[in-house]
Amino acid sequence: MVGKNKTIGNIFVYAFLFIAALFTLSPLVLALINSFKTNRELLVNVMSLPDELHFENYQRTFEKMNYLRSFLNTAFLAVLSVALIVLFSALAGWRLCRTKTKLSRFLLKLFIFSMLIPFSSIMIPLYKVTLQLKIKNSLVGLAFVYAGLGVSMAIFLYNGFVKNIPKEIEEAASIDGCSPLQTFFLVVFPMLKPITATICISNALWIWNDFLLPLIVISDNKKYTLLLSTNTLFGQYSSDWTAILSALILAALPVIIFYAFFQKKILKGIVDGSLKG
Amino acid sequence: MYGTTAMQQKKIKNLQLIIFCAPALIVYIIFKLYPAGSGFFYALTNWNGLNKTYDIVGFSNFVEILSDRYFWNSILFTMKYVIVFVLVANVVALTLAVAIESRPKARGFFRTIFYMPNMISMVIGGYMWMFIFTKALYYLADNHGFKWLDHSWIGDPNYSFIAIIIVSTWGTAGYLMIIYIAALQGVPDNVKEAAVVDGASPWQCFWRITFPLIRHALTICIFWTLNAGFQVFDVIYTLTGGGPGRATQSVAIHIYEEAFRGNIRYGYATAKSTVLFVIVLIVTAIQLKITSRKEQEW
Amino acid sequence: MKKFASIILAFIVLLTMAACAPSTPKETKDPGKATDPAPVKTDPVKTDAEPRKAELSIMMSFPQFMDQWETYAKQFEEKMLKEENIEVTVHLEMPSSDQYESVLQARLTGDDAPDLYTLHCNNLGTYNKAGNLYDLSDQPLASLIYDNVKETVTIDGKLLAVPIESQAWGVLYNKAIFAELNLSPPDTLSDLNNICTVLKENGYTPFMLAFQEQWVPQLMTALTLGDIVSGKLNDWLERMYKDEGSYEEVREIFDVIDLIIENGTDRAMEQGSEAGAADFAMGKAAMFVQGTWASNTIMTTNPDMELGVFALPINEDPNCTRVNLSTSTTLAVHPSSSEMDLALKFANYVLDEKDSSGLFQSCSFNPLATCHDYEAYSWVADASDYVARGRAYQDLVLPSSVTDEQGRLLQEYYVKTVTVDDIITRLDEAFKAANALN
CATH class of the missing domain: 3.40.190.10 (Periplasmic binding protein-like II)
Structure with a gap:
């Protein structure tokens, strides 16, 4: 009796999970199969598999989007921004946690309070700042902007993480004659590895998928990110679903591949960031 | 070290602190605090975002907001969205998490799939769903007799609300699910087993034993969804653009349109985003207070 | 652990790159030259001397005609090199139409206006008031435009933009x-x-x-x-x-x-x-x-x-x-353009005797000036x-x-x-x- 109940329960749960999975994947799968069709075929039947694989859709969008260049731009931007965020906030987060003064409490509050400011209210002033500093159209400059926007959250996380690391190791290092900077790089930073992974992942995703900021700061199409190139293509082929869908797949591809390779790390990183924060 | 007084030591500590914080502080001030501050300054002006000159008008923008029907409608819509979104996304995520956890063999596979949408930009995901809502569902309705799908998913305000909820849940449930799974894994097995031995049904077992123990995750997830909900932009922008008319205009979209379209009243728009900021602040503070008190009670 | 150390190393390398990099691309490539007060002017008379280098930034709301305008910009670059001995690089920016206005506005408020930009004819008044339009009345193109079209882009007797779609x-x-x-x-x-x-x-x-x-x-x-x-x-x-x-x-x-x-x-x-x-x-x-x-x-x-x-x-x-x-889309010249000469040349080139018809036809635009000699559509x-x-x-x-x-x-x-x-x-x-x- 119990056994039978369990089988029914099993079937029920699996059916539920299966349907949910189907639902989750449906936009991607539909975009994928239809991106290989001709426009006419697509209009006739959206649900069928393509009669033959029309790779020329991809060939065209690949060229139109300047895919490789856009990809490299985005990758460069994401890696540099993340590096800046990690370095800046690890330094700050560690010291903020280890120093117990009025100043440290003030600084921590200062960093954290802005996390709820809506982006729309800083957009135009921020753009003006990038002009004044002459970093418009510069991916390096944009990376520093991302650092400015991203440090709050990262400092918050580092600060929380350092709390749980025993002080003794650092103290031992400084007694051994390490300068604070040496202590940081040789002793502390390696210990921050789990939370650093989290911060890298969540920030890389944010920057990779961000649209509004690059749209305003980058006007030179040689420096376009993937989303900007995709967006330009939408404007050019707004009535051609095959072009749009193949562009969507191409734009989503890098993150999906990245996810396929590192999914365990990514999922763990997300959990650490959320539960410990 | 031994010779220094406490006062001096404190000074050294603070100096060190400032040096270590300097890089972060500099970029933070330049790219976030200063723009936010000058954004607030524009809220006190009648700048239209285009002219070279503008006047400082004090708080009259804020006074005008009080009687701005479209703004409050968009707040109302956003509230409605936030309530439904927080509920649906969390229920879906928790259900998925519980289902996955109850079948450890399939855990990895399903977890991977459900989290995937979270990796993809909502601009991209939004367009993919657009294809479903404007092409695929009609195809099914017309050719395979799924008549119940034959609705104006983008055009009819009621259905487009559902569409927006579906897409935003699709994009976030995976993330929430991962957090819930981690919390569920933290619930010790022997507690659950003890309950089962005492004759509790799985349903009772979940609500009495498991649920209280994952309240921490619940707090995080609600905090996160509340915050994201209040600022919702991408999903609605790609799906309906706030339409038909203003029927699905969230505050963020309303502010964006005020700043860049029509009368392009940039000063007025920043005043509105200041109000939004205050609302989000209050709601978040209340939520944190309530949930953390509850957590302690348990 | 080793892997992690190498990641740190990579970060540090990148960081040093970051420290040195911003100065280089900015000086050579950055088209935000509106802030640059004095572009180097060489002798305008034709010589065999090195061609003068210049850049022209143009913002347009024509993503669907990207190819056509890119070709036209190339033609302009060649023409300038041949006739004026100027090596122009035209930067065309074409955001999609629903973002066009916000991007343009950001550029204009940031004192980073493109040299030329398109706008809807009905917005000419607002943009004129904000001082964002250069008076084109004295340009050769003014005499080419049909009168009924010219009327639509004229405010207070000033021709404020080149009509493109009419x-x-x-x-x-x-x-x-x-x-x-x-x-x-x-x-x-x-x-x-x-x-x-x-x-x-x-x-x-x-x-x-x-x-x-x-x-x-x-x-x-x-x-x-x-x-x-x-x-x-x-x-x-x-x-x-x-x-x-x-x-x-x-x-x-x-x-x-x-x-x-x-x-x-x-x-x-x-x-x-x-x-x-x-x-x-x-x-x-x-x-x-x-x-x-x-x-x-x-x-x-x-x-x-x-x-x-x-x-x-x-x-x-x-x-x-x-x-x-x-008249819907028009092309305006921004008064703060640091390459005013070239900007005006481009504006005139849009209604060029020889090449304009080809461009207008390839985009299915209607003829609107005497230089357009093609058959109107049925x-x-x-x-x-x-x-x-x-x-x-x-x-x-x-x-x-x-x-x-x-x-x-x-x-x-x-x-x-x-x-x-x-x-x-x-x-x-x-x-x-x-x-x-x-």
């Missing part, structure tokens, strides 16, 4: 279907009603509806208001600007709007303008309230399409049935016929917030969340609000 437009229709059923273009509302009945009896859907983007339903108000103001209530708009009028007076425009919506295709809110044009080309409906700017999409989708244009009737008075003369001839008979009016210039509001409200009207009374009240409010700001 058209007489009304309702697009499928001539083949009309011929098959022996229908002719309507002169009155009852004619139009009759056409709809006949079309439906023969299994055709009369109107293509594509209301996903707000500006498309808004075309119905552009046409009907134009009709009523030019044929009947001549002073309505003036009074509206003085807070002395009301949409109540033009309530009859909803007669024809209702007719169009009732006889339209389904699922209008799911239909974008381009998709609508493509469907119309494939014969999904017989008429489409859309400007001739859609002809490019229509003719590429179905090269055999027999496209026609008629004026939209709003009542039983044929005198109100007129086509709309409007649908343009249809509309010109109305113009010749004096049945045309200049597009009404409404505050852009009112135009937006009309589009929004018509979307809502279509999905039946507002009534005509609501629309009238809300448009009156929007007009008053816009008046108060200007």
Whole structure:
């Protein structure tokens, strides 16, 4: 009796999970199969598999989007921004946690309070700042902007993480004659590895998928990110679903591949960031 | 070290602190605090975002907001969205998490799939769903007799609300699910087993034993969804653009349109985003207070 | 652990790159040269000397004609090198149309204006007031533009922009279907009603509806208001600007709007303008309230399409049935351009004796200047016929917030969340609000 109940329960749960999975994947799968069709075929039947694989859709969008260049731009931007965020906030987060003064409490509050400011209210002033500093159209400059926007959250996380690391190791290092900077790089930073992974992942995703900021700061199409190139293509082929869908797949591809390779790390990183924060 | 007084030591500590914080502080001030501050300054002006000159008008923008029907409608819509979104996304995520956890063999596979949408930009995901809502569902309705799908998913305000909820849940449930799974894994097995031995049904077992123990995750997830909900932009922008008319205009979209379209009243728009900021602040503070008190009670 | 150390190392390397990098690309490539006060000027006289290098940034809202304009920019670069010994690099920026305005605005407010940029003709007033338009009256191009078009881009006697898209437009229709059923273009509302009945009896859907983007339903108000103001209530708009009028007076425009919506295709809110044009080309409906700017999409989708244009009737008075003369996209020169010479050269080159026709034809733009020697399309001839008979009016210039509001409200009207009374009240409010700001 119990056994039978369990089988029914099993079937029920699996059916539920299966349907949910189907639902989750449906936009991607539909975009994928239809991106290989001709426009006419697509209009006739959206649900069928393509009669033959029309790779020329991809060939065209690949060229139109300047895919490789856009990809490299985005990758460069994401890696540099993340590096800046990690370095800046690890330094700050560690010291903020280890120093117990009025100043440290003030600084921590200062960093954290802005996390709820809506982006729309800083957009135009921020753009003006990038002009004044002459970093418009510069991916390096944009990376520093991302650092400015991203440090709050990262400092918050580092600060929380350092709390749980025993002080003794650092103290031992400084007694051994390490300068604070040496202590940081040789002793502390390696210990921050789990939370650093989290911060890298969540920030890389944010920057990779961000649209509004690059749209305003980058006007030179040689420096376009993937989303900007995709967006330009939408404007050019707004009535051609095959072009749009193949562009969507191409734009989503890098993150999906990245996810396929590192999914365990990514999922763990997300959990650490959320539960410990 | 031994010779220094406490006062001096404190000074050294603070100096060190400032040096270590300097890089972060500099970029933070330049790219976030200063723009936010000058954004607030524009809220006190009648700048239209285009002219070279503008006047400082004090708080009259804020006074005008009080009687701005479209703004409050968009707040109302956003509230409605936030309530439904927080509920649906969390229920879906928790259900998925519980289902996955109850079948450890399939855990990895399903977890991977459900989290995937979270990796993809909502601009991209939004367009993919657009294809479903404007092409695929009609195809099914017309050719395979799924008549119940034959609705104006983008055009009819009621259905487009559902569409927006579906897409935003699709994009976030995976993330929430991962957090819930981690919390569920933290619930010790022997507690659950003890309950089962005492004759509790799985349903009772979940609500009495498991649920209280994952309240921490619940707090995080609600905090996160509340915050994201209040600022919702991408999903609605790609799906309906706030339409038909203003029927699905969230505050963020309303502010964006005020700043860049029509009368392009940039000063007025920043005043509105200041109000939004205050609302989000209050709601978040209340939520944190309530949930953390509850957590302690348990 | 080792792997992790190498990641740190990579970060540090990148960081040092970051420290050195920003200075290099900025000086050589950054087109934000508007801030650069004195560009190096070499002798303008032709010499065998090294060509002077220069950059020109142009922002356009023509993503669908990207290829055509890129080609044209290349031609311009070659021409400049040959004739002026200047090595120009033209940077074309084409954000998609729904972001165009916000991006342009960000550039303008940031004192980082592009040298040239496109804008809608109806916004010329606002941009002029903000000091963002250079007076082109003395340029050679001024004498080339047809007078009726020139009028649309002239404010206070100053020619403020180069017209690019200019058209007489009304309702697009499928001539083949009309011929098959022996229908002719309507002169009155009852004619139009009759056409709809006949079309439906023969299994055709009369109107293509594509209301996903707000500006498309808004075309119905552009046409009907134009009709009523030019044929009947001549002073309505003036009074509206003085807070002395009301949409109540033009309530009859909803007669024809209702007719169009009732006889339209389904699922209008799911239909974008381009998709609508493509469907119309494939014969999904017989008429489409859309400007001739859609002809490019229509003719590429179905090269055999027999496209026609008629004026939209709003009542039983044929005198109100007129086509709309409007200039939509124009190209302006920003007064703060640091390459003013080149910017003006480009503006003139857009209406170049030799090359302009090719560009305009490849984008299916209508001829609008004496330098355009190509045959106008048949649908343009249809509309010109109305113009010749004096049945045309200049597009009404409404505050852009009112135009937006009309589009929004018509979307809502279509999905039946507002009534005509609501629309009238809300448009009156929007007009008053816009008046108060200007």
